Amino acid sequence: MSSIAIDGPAGAGKSSIAKALSKRLGYIYIDTGAMYRAVALFFVENNVSDGTDSRIESLLEKLEISIKYEDGAQKVILNGEDVTGKLRLEEIGKLASKFSAIGSVREKLVALQRKLAQKENVVMDGRDIGTVVLPNADLKIYLSASSKVRAKRRYLELLEKGYTDLDINEIEDEIIKRDEADMNREISPLKQADDAYYLDSSDMTLEEVVSKILSMVKEER
Ligand code: DC
Numbered sequence: 001m002s003s004i005a006i007d008g009p010a011g012a013g014k015s016s017i018a019k020a021l022s023k024r025l026g027y028i029y030i031d032t033g034a035m036y037r038a039v040a041l042f043f044v045e046n047n048v049s050d051g052t053d054s055r056i057e058s059l060l061e062k063l064e065i066s067i068k069y070e071d072g073a074q075k076v077i078l079n080g081e082d083v084t085g086k087l088r089l090e091e092i093g094k095l096a097s098k099f100s101a102i103g104s105v106r107e108k109l110v111a112l113q114r115k116l117a118q119k120e121n122v123v124m125d126g127r128d129i130g131t132v133v134l135p136n137a138d139l140k141i142y143l144s145a146s147s148k149v150r151a152k153r154r155y156l157e158l159l160e161k162g163y164t165d166l167d168i169n170e171i172e173d174e175i176i177k178r179d180e181a182d183m184n185r186e187i188s189p190l191k192q193a194d195d196a197y198y199l200d201s202s203d204m205t206l207e208e209v210v211s212k213i214l215s216m217v218k219e220e221r
Pocket of ligand 1: 010011033034036037040093096097100101123126127128129148182
């Protein structure tokens with residue numbers, strides 16, 4: 001099986017690029033951030049406020065996450081319910097970041113992610129794909145962009161989804177805080193794998209980034 005790992009901070013364009021790449025290559029796209037967001041939703045629904053809650057292990061036993069595809073788009077199923085539409089708010093991103101620092105949460109999701117990559121050719125994006133989940137990926141990309149550009153992309157994404165009352169500066173602050181937490185946590189922090197290519201997408205269009213990565217895929221073959 002073939003795999004492409006894309007890691008990087010929030011709003012770097014990972015999911016748009018991974019989606020476009022998977023379409024061009026005929027691979028499956030796996031958005032691992034959506035899985036952490038679904039866990040956050042589940043914990044919030046069960047009134048878990050932080051990682052010290054003694055119910056976390058028993059709740060994780062009751063948690064079933066799976067993914068399915070509808071017209072090529074990934075849907076996240078949380079205990080039988082399609083929760084995809086509830087996952088994109090920055091508030092959920094923040095909670096996903098917080099709960100993703102818990103070792104047992106990561107163990108559960110990493111196992112699921114590896115299983116998916118064993119069955120299919122995948123483009124997988126997240127924070128620890130090249131370093132932990134798929135250390136033998138055929139191609140690893142670390143995708144970044146300035147925090148201003150990343151905040152603008154998140155802002156436009158939310159606007160398009162119909163959210164109003166958005167403050168771009170607030171979004172930028174939240175993004176910076178979230179990156180700091182993801183880069184400084186103890187378990188599987190966000191970092192560039194030694195063998196990953198660094199790409200700064202601040203001044204590149206989506207198509208330029210996709211073409212660049214496709215040319216790297218050709219070189220690797
Ligand atoms: O990519 P995203 O914004 O949907 O991710 C939400 C949070 O989930 C992110 O801030 C950290 C966590 N995450 C992670 O720890 N490991 C991953 N592979 C993907 C996401």
